[in-house]
Amino acid sequence: MPAITFIHPDGNSDRIETSGGESAMQAATRHGLDGVLAECGGNTMCATCHVYVDEAWLARLPAMADDEDALLDGTAAARLPNSRLSCQINITPELDGLVLRLPERQV
Amino acid sequence: MSAPGSALSGVPHLDVDPFDMMFFADPYPTHELLREAGPVVYLDKWKVYGVARYAEVHAVLNDPATFCSGRGVGLSDFKKETPWRPPSLILEADPPAHTRTRAVLSKVLSPTVMKQVRDRFAAAAEERVDALLDKRSFDAITDLAEAYPLSIFPDALGLKPEGREHLIPYASVVFNAFGPPNQLRQEAIERSMPHQAYVAEQCQRENLAPGGFGACIHAQADEGAITATEAPLLVRSLLSAGLDTTVNGISAAVYCLARFPDQWQRLRNDISLARGAFEEAVRFESPVQTFFRTTTREVELSGARIGEGEKVLMFLAAANRDPRRWDKPDSYDITRRTSGHVGFGSGIHMCVGQLVARLEGEVMLTALARRIAKIEIAGEPKRRFNNTLRGLDSLPVTITPA
Ligand code: HEM
Numbered sequence A: 001m002p003a004i005t006f007i008h009p010d011g012n013s014d015r016i017e018t019s020g021g022e023s024a025m026q027a028a029t030r031h032g033l034d035g036v037l038a039e040c041g042g043n044t045m046c047a048t049c050h051v052y053v054d055e056a057w058l059a060r061l062p063a064m065a066d067d068e069d070a071l072l073d074g075t076a077a078a079r080l081p082n083s084r085l086s087c088q089i090n091i092t093p094e095l096d097g098l099v100l101r102l103p104e105r106q107v
Numbered sequence B: 001m002s003a004p005g006s007a008l009s010g011v012p013h014l015d016v017d018p019f020d021m022m023f024f025a026d027p028y029p030t031h032e033l034l035r036e037a038g039p040v041v042y043l044d045k046w047k048v049y050g051v052a053r054y055a056e057v058h059a060v061l062n063d064p065a066t067f068c069s070g071r072g073v074g075l076s077d078f079k080k081e082t083p084w085r086p087p088s089l090i091l092e093a094d095p096p097a098h099t100r101t102r103a104v105l106s107k108v109l110s111p112t113v114m115k116q117v118r119d120r121f122a123a124a125a126e127e128r129v130d131a132l133l134d135k136r137s138f139d140a141i142t143d144l145a146e147a148y149p150l151s152i153f154p155d156a157l158g159l160k161p162e163g164r165e166h167l168i169p170y171a172s173v174v175f176n177a178f179g180p181p182n183q184l185r186q187e188a189i190e191r192s193m194p195h196q197a198y199v200a201e202q203c204q205r206e207n208l209a210p211g212g213f214g215a216c217i218h219a220q221a222d223e224g225a226i227t228a229t230e231a232p233l234l235v236r237s238l239l240s241a242g243l244d245t246t247v248n249g250i251s252a253a254v255y256c257l258a259r260f261p262d263q264w265q266r267l268r269n270d271i272s273l274a275r276g277a278f279e280e281a282v283r284f285e286s287p288v289q290t291f292f293r294t295t296t297r298e299v300e301l302s303g304a305r306i307g308e309g310e311k312v313l314m315f316l317a318a319a320n321r322d323p324r325r326w327d328k329p330d331s332y333d334i335t336r337r338t339s340g341h342v343g344f345g346s347g348i349h350m351c352v353g354q355l356v357a358r359l360e361g362e363v364m365l366t367a368l369a370r371r372i373a374k375i376e377i378a379g380e381p382k383r384r385f386n387n388t389l390r391g392l393d394s395l396p397v398t399i400t401p402a
């Protein structure tokens, strides 16, 4: 199963094994990772699963849909060009090794 | 041919009425019975299927093509009965119609909009606490859980000052009307005319102040996202679902924090837990207890065969305490990871006002925890009975300033 890495604002990181077809958000909450709140449970409503995608990976993610784009304008931490919602990133085998940075705050 | 839910399909029949006063007084033993009887049950009293486990509730919520909302999310099947009011364009609609109206309300109640109203909502919460500190002893329902949302939400919508006393009674009719034709529902509808007239009037463009949520909905009609006749009905959705729900949400949180002083202490020690404390109260009490769906085809759900055109009752509250999904489901823990609870629903109909609810809950609990050392229950809490909403009618409390 593909594994992904979350880097916390303090520089510490967590490498997490994902399980078949789950989103980066689901993997993070299933492992009890601090820093991904996901208040809406992945329904693209809350923008509390915000992550910054490592530059090396950015172009390899599928493009975002309009609703994700609109929600990202409302994130608690600054929106950057590499901002995404982790509930909208489905982990496929090609994303094995993906690196995501967590923002300072989600609300 | 077999009767719905007959022994053939292996669905257990239960003789319980989840809309009965005895049930409302203490729903938890029945929730357990419903969960443990099987993944899908049949309730003979109202001739409906029921799901009370987390997995099945979540599955039904997330398969709107099979379990539709367009035939009503109450017991009444709009295909067979005339709805008591014109159906909601969002709650009681299916894709593709739902997709369009939903996009409009999502935009009007987006995280970006919440950032704009946040300071105002927080200031009103501080003012509420000022008033409560003057009183020391008060009713946490009228003076807090109702007074706070009433001080901000109607203004945020852009409603005129006159007639706002209709808002909570109107919502109470709406949520009673999702239930079966019991006394609660019948009496509510019989008395609903003045409230309905008020609400219909306030939804019109000329009655909504510029800049409010209501005016923003009408502005979407100018953009062509909805028609001018749809706009008032979408405003109605906020009038129906936006106030009484948060009253019960805030009641739930205050009732939990008053009952569980250790959790109140944790909150006082770390005020950043306020938002989580509110969310956990929504899981723990589930202010919106149930909703129905109607099957659009024959379907198999966890081994049970359900025919077309059947009503399925989803016990959101029971799912939120299913031990299959939650650790120590019956304890209120403000640090719990609540993501995935179904107190706001799940899937395409998941509460479009959830950010408003969370904002109100967070700023209110923050203001309380910052300035109050203790909340003690000072009298017998009284329950308010409604076919869909769970909450209190009164909760006498005494507070000690910090
Ligand atoms: C604690 C407070 C609240 C709770 C527990 C709650 C609960 C729910 C639930 C369970 C649903 C799903 C209905 C379904 O699946 O059929 C829902 C939908 C909805 N809620 Fe809320 N709600 C709350 C606050 C609000 C607020 C503040 C608003 C408006 C500002 C609102 C407006 C709506 C609307 C319009 C829908 C229909 C969405 C759709 O069908 O797409 N709610 N709510």
Ligand code: FES
Pocket: A025, A037, A038, A039, A040, A041, A042, A043, A044, A045, A046, A047, A048, A049, A085, A086, A087, A088
């Ligand atoms: S979990 Fe809410 S937007 Fe991703």
